[in-house]
Every structure is written in structure tokens, then in C-alpha cells.
Amino acid sequence: MNLRALLNALAGKQDSKDIAKERLRLVLVHDRTSVSPEFMEQIKEEIIKVISKYMEIDTANTVINLHKTEGTAVLEANLAIKAIRRPG
Amino acid sequence: MGAVIVITSGKGGVGKTTTTANLGVGLAMLGEKVVLIDADIGLRNLDVVMGLENRIVYDLVDVVEGNCRPKQALIRDKRYDTLFLLPAAQTRDKNAVTPEQMKKLCAELKEEYDYILVDCPAGIEQGFRNAIAGAERALIVTTPEVSAVRDADRIIGLLEAADLGDPKLIINRLRPDMVKRGDMMDIEDILEILAIDLIGVIPDDEKIIISTNRGEPVVANDNGSLSGQAYRNIVRRVRGESVPFLQLYKNSSIFSRLKKIMGLSG
Numbered sequence: 001m002n003l004r005a006l007l008n009a010l011a012g013k014q015d016s017k018d019i020a021k022e023r024l025r026l027v028l029v030h031d032r033t034s035v036s037p038e039f040m041e042q043i044k045e046e047i048i049k050v051i052s053k054y055m056e057i058d059t060a061n062t063v064i065n066l067h068k069t070e071g072t073a074v075l076e077a078n079l080a081i082k083a084i085r086r087p088g
Numbered sequence: 089m090g091a092v093i094v095i096t097s098g099k100g101g102v103g104k105t106t107t108t109a110n111l112g113v114g115l116a117m118l119g120e121k122v123v124l125i126d127a128d129i130g131l132r133n134l135d136v137v138m139g140l141e142n143r144i145v146y147d148l149v150d151v152v153e154g155n156c157r158p159k160q161a162l163i164r165d166k167r168y169d170t171l172f173l174l175p176a177a178q179t180r181d182k183n184a185v186t187p188e189q190m191k192k193l194c195a196e197l198k199e200e201y202d203y204i205l206v207d208c209p210a211g212i213e214q215g216f217r218n219a220i221a222g223a224e225r226a227l228i229v230t231t232p233e234v235s236a237v238r239d240a241d242r243i244i245g246l247l248e249a250a251d252l253g254d255p256k257l258i259i260n261r262l263r264p265d266m267v268k269r270g271d272m273m274d275i276e277d278i279l280e281i282l283a284i285d286l287i288g289v290i291p292d293d294e295k296i297i298i299s300t301n302r303g304e305p306v307v308a309n310d311n312g313s314l315s316g317q318a319y320r321n322i323v324r325r326v327r328g329e330s331v332p333f334l335q336l337y338k339n340s341s342i343f344s345r346l347k348k349i350m351g352l353s354g
């Protein structure tokens with residue numbers, strides 16, 4: 001932090017370059033995690049394929065979403081299970 | 089065997105064409121054999137920046153369509169006889185050239201020339217795909233603005249996807265006075281966000297506009313301009329030399345100021 005930034009912080013002000021940097025950071029989190037619907041569908045199919053080895057999935061009630069919040073992105077998968085495949 | 093380098097940015101108006109012209113002239117000043125390709129079909133501009141607009145006979149589309157040999161379309165520079173321009177077609181659209189054709193042309197040219205610099209159009213569509221197709225290195229031009237840095241980030245991702253990793257960044261139109269006031273993102277801010285290597289910083293300089301008015305890239309002017317020096321430094325870094333960066337503004341951390349106050353540093 002330099003002297004100006006310190007004085008600004010004390011006065012409760014923010015340099016415009018810091019505002020720019022913060023806005024850029026947020027917009028890039030969004031940009032970098034943006035994917036096409038086809039891409040999401042592909043992920044969904046593959047997740048179902050893997051989980052189906054162990055559980056019977058109700059594919060109609062399965063939802064996969066990419067959530068973006070400040071600073072992070074979360075992939076959320078809600079899979080409806082019909083039954084568990086017991087090994088044996 | 090020469091190197092094919094694409095100069096790209098995503099956003100328009102950040103200085104791709106000016107940068108291509110200056111790096112080309114700078115390389116030729118050091119005796120390199122250079123071809124500049126204007127890949128911005130339909131919006132040709134590198135010719136006017138180079139001051140060669142009156143000498144165009146054939147263009148890039150003529151070459152890929154086989155209407156002439158590459159040699160016939162190359163325009164020799166006014167001052168440097170190892171520097172050539174392959175102009176874009178002005179009355180065609182981007183789809184007149186394919187990435188395969190660009191790849192073939194670049195491969196052919198690098199047999200004979202040391203550097204092929206490709207001036208990429210703005211955007212991320214066909215024109216961009218064409219421009220990067222034959223390149224093995226990429227330089228990304230950005231300015232210290234949110235929109236330009238955002239687009240640069242997108243381009244970095246697309247280059248990576250196209251196996252053109254390790255692009256180098258040129259920060260253009262930096263204003264040291266605004267950086268000092270805290271009203272412009274500084275070099276460190278931008279590098280932190282984009283996380284790629286810096287190859288040069290060009291200060292905002294009216295001499296660039298003046299030299300572009302004349303059609304003579306600033307890099308060749310021995311008028312002591314900082315922008316010309318910055319371009320000459322980038323040229324040497326492109327050739328693999330390690331050149332210290334220009335000190336465009338002082339980093340005034342509290343620590344260094346205290347040291348100065350206490351007389352520990354000068």
C-alpha cells in the first residue's frame with residue numbers, strides 16, 4: 001500500500017484504479033467460468049454415467065448448475081436417486 | 089527458419105496495427121528480414137500506418153487465391169529494404185481466407201524471412217482464427233482499461249485453446265501521471281489479473297499520432313521519444329535479448345518514502 005492509498009483508506013475514499021481493478025476481477029470470474037449450454041449438458045451426461053455405476057439415477061429430475069458468486073464459482077449437481085446398486 | 093508472431097488484442101483500437109508497424113520497422117533496423125501481414129481483411133490499415141498505401145498492387149486474398157505469387161504482392165518499405173508488407177484486401181470479407189491457407193502462406197514465408205508479423209483484426213471470429221492459424225508466438229496488446237484487459241483475458245483463453253500458449257503482454261498508452269494519481273491501473277495490477285509475462289510498456293505519447301500522420305512509425309525516429317525507446321526495447325526482447333524495463337513511474341510505497349525521509353535511499 002502506498003501513502004496515497006493509506007490516506008484514502010483513512011478518509012474512506014477509493015482510488016478509481018482500485019474500483020477498476022475490483023470490477024475487472026468480478027467480471028473475469030464470470031467470464032472465465034462461462035460455458036455454453038451444450039458444454040453443461042455434456043458434463044451432466046458424464047456425471048450421470050459415472051454415478052449410474054453405483055446408483056440408479058432419475059435423469060429427468062437431475063439438475064446441474066454453475067453458480068457464480070463474488071470471487072468464486074460453484075458447480076452444483078442435484079441427482080435424484082431411485083435405488084442404490086449393491087455390489088455383489 | 090523464421091518466426092511467425094501474431095499481434096492480437098480482442099478489443100479494437102488498442103494499438104495492434106501501430107505496434108505491428110513499429111516492431112516490424114524496429115526489427116528491420118537491426119537487419120532482420122521481415123514481412124508484415126495485414127490480416128484485417130475489409131478494414132485494411134497497416135498500409136497507411138506504414139505510409140505504403142500508394143504502392144499496393146496485389147493483396148493477401150490475391151496470394152491465397154493464386155492470382156499472384158507471394159513475392160509479387162509484397163511491398164518493400166520506403167526506408168528499410170529488408171522490410172515488406174503484405175496488405176489486406178479491402179473489398180473482400182474475412183471468409184475469403186481460411187486458416188489452412190494462412191498456415192500454408194506463413195510456412196512458405198518463414199523459409200525466407202526472419203520474422204513474419206501478423207496484424208490480427210479485432211474480435212474473436214473468423215478473422216482472428218485466420219490470423220493465429222500460422223503463428224507460433226503471440227503478443228497481446230492491451231491498454232490500462234477494464235474493457236481492454238477483459239478482452240485480453242478472453243484472448244489468452246482462446247490462444248491457449250488453440251495451442252498458442254505463453255503469449256507475451258504489451259501494455260499500451262500507459263499514462264504515468266494518471267498512475268501516480270491512482271486514476272489508472274498500473275503495470276502490476278494488470279499483470280496480477282492476466283497472469284502472463286510482460287514484454288513491454290508503451291507510454292501514451294502524442295509523437296505516435298504525429299508519426300502515424302506522416303506514415304513513419306515512431307520507432308525509427310531519433311527524436312528522443314519515450315515511446316520510440318519502448319518499442320526498440322520490445323524489438324530486442326522479441327529477438328530474445330533481456331532488456332531492463334523503462335522506469336515510467338516510481339513505485340512510492342510507504343516503506344521507500346520513509347527510507348527517503350530518513351535519508352537511507354536516494
